[in-house]
Amino acid sequence: MEKALLTKKSWAVQFCLALFFLLLICVLHTWTDLDFAFQRLWYDGTLKKWWLTAEEFQATRWLWYGGAKKGISIFAGVCGFILLLSFWAEKFKIWRKCCVLLLLSLLFVPLVVGMGKKATNIYCPNQITEFGGTYEQHRIFEILEGARAEEPRGYCFPGGHCSGGYALLMLFFALPYPRFRWLGLLIGLTVGSLMGGYQIVRGEHFLSDTLATICVAWIINLLVVLAVERFKYTFRLGNDPHLMDF
Numbered sequence: 723m724e725k726a727l728l729t730k731k732s733w734a735v736q737f738c739l740a741l742f743f744l745l746l747i748c749v750l751h752t753w754t755d756l757d758f759a760f761q762r763l764w765y766d767g768t769l770k771k772w773w774l775t776a777e778e779f780q781a782t783r784w785l786w787y788g789g790a791k792k793g794i795s796i797f798a799g800v801c802g803f804i805l806l807l808s809f810w811a812e813k814f815k816i817w818r819k820c821c822v823l824l825l826l827s828l829l830f831v832p833l834v835v836g837m838g839k840k841a842t843n844i845y846c847p848n849q850i851t852e853f854g855g856t857y858e859q860h861r862i863f864e865i866l867e868g869a870r871a872e873e874p875r876g877y878c879f880p881g882g883h884c885s886g887g888y889a890l891l892m893l894f895f896a897l898p899y900p901r902f903r904w905l906g907l908l909i910g911l912t913v914g915s916l917m918g919g920y921q922i923v924r925g926e927h928f929l930s931d932t933l934a935t936i937c938v939a940w941i942i943n944l945l946v947v948l949a950v951e952r953f954k955y956t957f958r959l960g961n962d963p964h965l966m967d968f
Contacts (some may be wrong), residue, residue: 887914
């Protein structure tokens with residue numbers, strides 16, 4: 723028998739690593755200008771244009787913006803349909819826990835990221851003075867709320883558009899066939915990074931916004947896996963000896 727993907731120790735190690743990297747991203751965002759340096763690669767200060775211009779965005783948003791969101795919504799709908807089928811058709815039963823894990827990830831990752839965006843008060847690149855905007859950037863660990871009470875709040879950290887894509891990182895934990903789980907991880911990273919990169923090159927997000935979303939998705943997915951494993955028999959989700967050994 724193959725070893726379980728997660729033990730108590732490996733779950734704790736992954737959870738601590740995700741928290742560490744999230745904290746590191748916040749520290750680098752506050753006390754370095756790495757975000758700005760990376761963002762300058764995509765901004766022409768002379769022409770005041772982003773690598774992906776507003777016109778190009780309008781021409782491609784059907785695919786990379788609206789289309790990507792619709793694709794993830796369709797995927798969630800398929801998961802919900804398969805989940806329902808699994809209670810009547812025996813051949814779909816193996817996918818029941820997988821669908822539950824994916825649906826919970828697709829629900830909670832964007833939800834938590836959205837709550838984070840409201841709490842952090844970070845501006846997007848195109849809102850700050852260096853990139854043609856009107857505001858000075860907030861830093862995550864700076865206490866500036868009182869001094870900037872009159873300014874509109876920023877809603878860019880973590881990155882929201884890519885959160886649905888990175889929620890698919892749950893494929894690594896959820897797929898019932900262990901040999902395909904690394905492919906699932908690659909799919910989640912690819913879809914999330916394409917969605918996040920699309921926002922970066924048009925000035926809607928910094929790199930740290932996207933990296934923070936990866937960490938948030940990682941944390942939420944670990945918590946979802948733990949919760950589902952605790953109640954798998956209650957909700958008739960079956961046993962997956964390849965997933966957790968607690």
